[in-house]
Amino acid sequence: MDLVNIKVRHKVFGEGIIIAKENSYITVKFQNDEKKFIYPNVFDGYLITESSDIAESIKREIESIKKLENEKKERLAELEQQKQIEKNNGDKYIKVKTKVYPRANIAFKCNFCDGGYSDEQVGFNGVCSDDVIRNNIELEKRTWCSSEDCACGQYLKGDITRFELDALCNNGGFVCYESQMLREWKALAGIVQTGEKKGQPMKLNKVQNNSLCVLTTRDPNSSERERYIFGVFLVDETYEGDNQEEGYVTTKSKYRIKLSPKEAHKMLFWNYHANDNQPEVAVWSSGLHRYFGDEQAIQILQDIAKLKQGTEEEKLANEFLLYFARINDIDISTVPEKSGALKK
Known part of the structure; x- marks a missing residue:
């Protein structure tokens, strides 16, 4: 559907006209400036169009997306229920062991954002x-x-x-991915910004449901060695991405924890992770995400559980650790000590 030149009205910015649609975003020109919005989400309560036909078409598109999301959640719930039945009646069912990638968990490199900074969070919420x-x-x-x-x-x-x-x-x-990261609990692979592939969406081809997603950043004027973890969540929805849409991971589960500034600065990412080449060097280089194994995931969750002792999130942190280990069939007692780049 061609939306270019369609007149719209925003409840804050007033009347405007759509001047571009690219991937999952539309650009609207208002009286004094241009603004970019996520499509079709922005039409679900923020933006309206004067064309009843287009409005109805967008409404159907939003409803279709919501329906697909609900169907996906229902399928996941059915699969989880079936797994539970098989677990409770192991002698009656033949369990099919699915392939588990050795680096199925994912860490994201995020630009520092102090939007919404407080004693409870580093930012990433404004x-x-x-x-x-x-x-x-x-x-x-x-x-x-x-x-x-x-x-x-x-x-x-x-x-x-x-x-x-x-x-x-x-x-x-x-505005940016970071400004809504701890509001939406969603991390995206991103769009290539430079080079021959500029404008192309990036993919996430190894992450899966029940993986751990780790959000990392570093303060202004700090070194890569000082990169820290400010939030983690259990992935319950993934999208690999394609030629039109970038990949993403998100969650609706209760297993999501944000760290206070004091806690976050104790969770140095490179205590847990090391590069295959030059493992003693803390360097991220290119790319917005890294894959890592279950041992590192358990180490991270163990340290978060220790940090949360005596806080309101102590119970959740311990439950998160035990739940992650159980659903991924990990024996916590066999997990070794941290061996990231800073430990070399």
Whole structure:
């Protein structure tokens, strides 16, 4: 469906016209500026069109997506129920052992974001502060932050106000992956920003349900050795990605934990992970994600459980550890000590 030149109205930004649709995003030109939104999500309560035919078509598309998501959840629930039946009646059923990839868990490299910073979270739940925006654009020259399409860059140039920037994020508009990471509990593979494959969506071809997703970042002006974990969750929905859409992992389960700034800085990522080449060197290089094994996943969850002792999340952290070990058939007692790059 061609949406270009369709007139729309946003409940915050007023009247506008769609000037581009690319992958899962649309760009709308309002009176004074342009804004990018996630499609078709933004039409589910934030954006409306004057065309009743197009509105009805988009409504059907949203309903279709929701229906597919519900059907997928139902299938997963049925599979989980069947697994439980087989477990309870092992002598009556023949269990089929599925292939388990040795590096099925996933860690994401995230640009530092202090949006929503508090004693309970590092950020990643809102637009960055002005200082961090300047750091990501002017000093570290982060690829997306520095692109012309990024609303933060438009704000720094004076094209939009801080109020408009925050409103964009809070009302369904797209600012960046990081600004909504601990709100949506969703991590995406990303879009290639440079080179011959610029604009192409990236794929996630090894992660699976019941894998651990680890969210990492590092503070401004810090080294790669100081990269830390600020959140983890149990993956219960994955999408590998294709030529049109980037891959992603997300969760709706209760097994998701964000770390306070004090806790997060104790969870150095490179205590657990090491590169195959030069394992003693803490370097991420290219790519936004890394795969790692179950031993490292257990080590991470064990340390989080220790950090959460005496807090409201102590019970959840311990349950998360035991549940992850059980569903992935891991004997915690056999897991070795940490042997990441910082331990070499």
